[in-house]
Amino acid sequence: MNLHYDVIIIGGGLAGLSLTRQLLLANNNLKIAVLEFRKHPVAEAIHKVGESLVEIGAHYFNNRLQLGEHLKTDQLKKAGLRFFFTHQNNEDISQRIEFGATFFPKTPSFQLDRGRFENYLAQLITEQGAHFIDEAKVLAIDLNQNSHTVSYSHQGEKQMLFSRWVIDASGRSGKLKRQLELTKAVEHDINTAWFRIKGKLDLDTWSSQADWLKVAPRDFRYLSTNHLMGKGYWTWLIPLASNCTSIGIVADAALHPFNEINHLPNALEWLKKYEPQLATKLATDQYEIIDFHSLKHYSHDCEQVFSAQRWALTGEAGVFLDPFYSPGSDFIALSNEFISDLIINDLAGFDIKLKAAYYNKQYLELFQNFLLVYQNQYLLMGYPGTMIHKVIWDYAVYWGIISLLYFNKKITDINFMQTFSSAMHKLVVLNKKVQTNFHNYINDPHAFPVKHFTDTMSYQFLQDWNTNLMQSYDDSALFQLLNNNLAYLQLIAEQYYQGKSLIPSELELETL
Ligand SMILES: Cc1cc2nc3c(=O)[nH]c(=O)nc-3n(C[C@H](O)[C@H](O)[C@H](O)COP(=O)(O)OP(=O)(O)OC[C@H]3O[C@@H](n4cnc5c(N)ncnc54)[C@H](O)[C@@H]3O)c2cc1C
Structure with a gap:
C-alpha cells in the first residue's frame, strides 16, 4: 500500500469528500487519501444534517464539482425558502403570514439526502483515483517541515501515512483544530434538535382553504425549505429524496431552554405547545420517527483555518455559524476554494505564504460579518413584517454581492x-446598521406592514439579482454591477431606517 500522499484528508464527510473531488478535477494526478471514521455505505435519510442548499453551495456542487446529473436525478430540486409566521396558536397554517416564491428562481438550489450524497461522492472520488479508507479513526497528526505524519487505527491496527498537506475535515471533532488549540467561542447561544420521519410531509394537505391552496403551485410548498417561525425560534421541514422528511427545531436559549427540546419526548411536547398543527399531523397521521439528535450551542469560530505550513481546516472543523439560511455548504464551498488554490499553487512550486495569510483573513472576516445576520436576531422571528424585511435584506446582500x-x-x-x-x-x-435597526421597530405596530402572502420574487430586483448569478461578467462589468447593487442596498437601508416597507417601484431604479 502507498504510504505517501500529496494530501491526506481527515474525515470523509461533505467538506472532505467535496474537497477531494475539487482537487482531482484540478489535477487528476494528485495522490489523495481520505480517512473516514464511519463504515460506508452510510444510511440514507438519517446520516447528517445539512440537507438544504442555497445558491453558493448549490453552485459549488452543481457546477464547480460537476455533480449536476446526480443532483437532478437523485436529489430534489428546491423551491426556495418559505416562511410561516405565528398566528394565534399556530393551529391553522392558512391563517399564518407566508413569505416564499411561486416559481423556481433561475439559479437552482437543492434538497440533499446527505447519506445518499456522501455515498455517491465517496464512490466517485474512488473512481477518480483517491484512496478512500472507511472505518479509519485518525489518532494523531504530526506536522513537520517536509512531510506530515497521520496515524490512525483501522480494523484494530495502528497505521501511519505521510503527506505534504493535511486537511482537517473531521467536522465537530475538529481533530487538528483541537490539537493546535485553535477553538474560539462565539457569543450566539442557539440550540437545536432534529429528527426524520418516513414519508412526505405535504403542507398543502394542512388546509383545504381554497384561496390559500391557490397561492403556490401544487408541491411547491413541499419542495421548499419550510420555516415555521415564532419568537426566538424556527422549525424546519425539509423533504428528502429518500421519501423521508427532516424536521428540526432551532431555538434561542434565552427564550427556549435546551432542556425543553433535548430529548424526543420533550421536543414533541415543545412542538405541541408552539407548533401544534405540526405536532397533531405527526401524531394523527402516525408518521414513523426514525431518529433523533440534539445539539447545544452549535456556533463556533476558529483562530486560524489556513496555513502556509501546509495544513488547513474545512467545513465544521473550522467554523460554524447557524443553520438559518443554510450557510454551512456555502462555507464549505468557500473554504474549499481557498484550500484548493493553496494546494495547487504549492504543488506547482509557488510560495503561498502571502496567499495563505490573505485567504485566512478573508475567510474569518467573512464569518464575523455573516455572524451579524444572526447574533441577537432570533427575537425578530416573532415579528412577521420586520422579519420579512430582514430576509429581503439578507437575500439582497447574499445574491447582490457575496x-x-x-x-x-x-x-x-x-x-x-x-x-x-x-x-x-x-x-x-451598512449591514451592521441595518441589522441593528430592526430592533427599533419590533414594538411599532405600524412599521414594516406586510400582506398575508408575499411572493419573494415579486421584488423585481431580487429576481434580477438571482438571475444575474447565471451570467458571467468580465472584471469591469462585475465591478460596475457590484457597485450598482451596493448603491441599491443603500436605498433600501434608507427605507428601513424609517421602518418603511419595501415597495421596489418607489426606489429610484432608473437612476442606477
Ligand atoms: C442543526 C444543523 C442544521 C444544518 N442545516 C444545514 C443546511 O440545511 N444546509 C447546509 O448547507 N448546512 C447545514 N448545516 C451545516 C452542515 O451540517 C455542515 O456544514 C456539514 O455537515 C459539515 O460537513 P463536514 O464535512 O465539515 O462535517 P461532517 O459532515 O460532520 O463530516 C466530518 C466527518 O469526519 C469524520 N471524522 C470525525 N472524526 C474523525 C477521526 N478522528 N478520524 C476519521 N474521521 C473522522 C466523521 O465520521 C464525519 O464523517 C447544519 C448544521 C446544523 C448543526
Whole structure:
C-alpha cells in the first residue's frame, strides 16, 4: 500500500469528500487519501444534517464539482425558502403570514439526502483515483517541515501515512483544530434538535382553504425549505429524496431552554405547545420517527483555518455559524476554494505564504460579518413584517454581492478583491446598521406592514439579482454591477431606517 500522499484528508464527510473531488478535477494526478471514521455505505435519510442548499453551495456542487446529473436525478430540486409566521396558536397554517416564491428562481438550489450524497461522492472520488479508507479513526497528526505524519487505527491496527498537506475535515471533532488549540467561542447561544420521519410531509394537505391552496403551485410548498417561525425560534421541514422528511427545531436559549427540546419526548411536547398543527399531523397521521439528535450551542469560530505550513481546516472543523439560511455548504464551498488554490499553487512550486495569510483573513472576516445576520436576531422571528424585511435584506446582500463574487470566481482573485475592498467595507458598516435597526421597530405596530402572502420574487430586483448569478461578467462589468447593487442596498437601508416597507417601484431604479 502507498504510504505517501500529496494530501491526506481527515474525515470523509461533505467538506472532505467535496474537497477531494475539487482537487482531482484540478489535477487528476494528485495522490489523495481520505480517512473516514464511519463504515460506508452510510444510511440514507438519517446520516447528517445539512440537507438544504442555497445558491453558493448549490453552485459549488452543481457546477464547480460537476455533480449536476446526480443532483437532478437523485436529489430534489428546491423551491426556495418559505416562511410561516405565528398566528394565534399556530393551529391553522392558512391563517399564518407566508413569505416564499411561486416559481423556481433561475439559479437552482437543492434538497440533499446527505447519506445518499456522501455515498455517491465517496464512490466517485474512488473512481477518480483517491484512496478512500472507511472505518479509519485518525489518532494523531504530526506536522513537520517536509512531510506530515497521520496515524490512525483501522480494523484494530495502528497505521501511519505521510503527506505534504493535511486537511482537517473531521467536522465537530475538529481533530487538528483541537490539537493546535485553535477553538474560539462565539457569543450566539442557539440550540437545536432534529429528527426524520418516513414519508412526505405535504403542507398543502394542512388546509383545504381554497384561496390559500391557490397561492403556490401544487408541491411547491413541499419542495421548499419550510420555516415555521415564532419568537426566538424556527422549525424546519425539509423533504428528502429518500421519501423521508427532516424536521428540526432551532431555538434561542434565552427564550427556549435546551432542556425543553433535548430529548424526543420533550421536543414533541415543545412542538405541541408552539407548533401544534405540526405536532397533531405527526401524531394523527402516525408518521414513523426514525431518529433523533440534539445539539447545544452549535456556533463556533476558529483562530486560524489556513496555513502556509501546509495544513488547513474545512467545513465544521473550522467554523460554524447557524443553520438559518443554510450557510454551512456555502462555507464549505468557500473554504474549499481557498484550500484548493493553496494546494495547487504549492504543488506547482509557488510560495503561498502571502496567499495563505490573505485567504485566512478573508475567510474569518467573512464569518464575523455573516455572524451579524444572526447574533441577537432570533427575537425578530416573532415579528412577521420586520422579519420579512430582514430576509429581503439578507437575500439582497447574499445574491447582490457575496454570491456574485463567488459565482464569478473572484474570491481567490486577490487583485479584484483589493479593488473592491473599500466598497466591501461600506457594505459591512451598512449591514451592521441595518441589522441593528430592526430592533427599533419590533414594538411599532405600524412599521414594516406586510400582506398575508408575499411572493419573494415579486421584488423585481431580487429576481434580477438571482438571475444575474447565471451570467458571467468580465472584471469591469462585475465591478460596475457590484457597485450598482451596493448603491441599491443603500436605498433600501434608507427605507428601513424609517421602518418603511419595501415597495421596489418607489426606489429610484432608473437612476442606477
Ligand atoms: C442543526 C444543523 C442544521 C444544518 N442545516 C444545514 C443546511 O440545511 N444546509 C447546509 O448547507 N448546512 C447545514 N448545516 C451545516 C452542515 O451540517 C455542515 O456544514 C456539514 O455537515 C459539515 O460537513 P463536514 O464535512 O465539515 O462535517 P461532517 O459532515 O460532520 O463530516 C466530518 C466527518 O469526519 C469524520 N471524522 C470525525 N472524526 C474523525 C477521526 N478522528 N478520524 C476519521 N474521521 C473522522 C466523521 O465520521 C464525519 O464523517 C447544519 C448544521 C446544523 C448543526
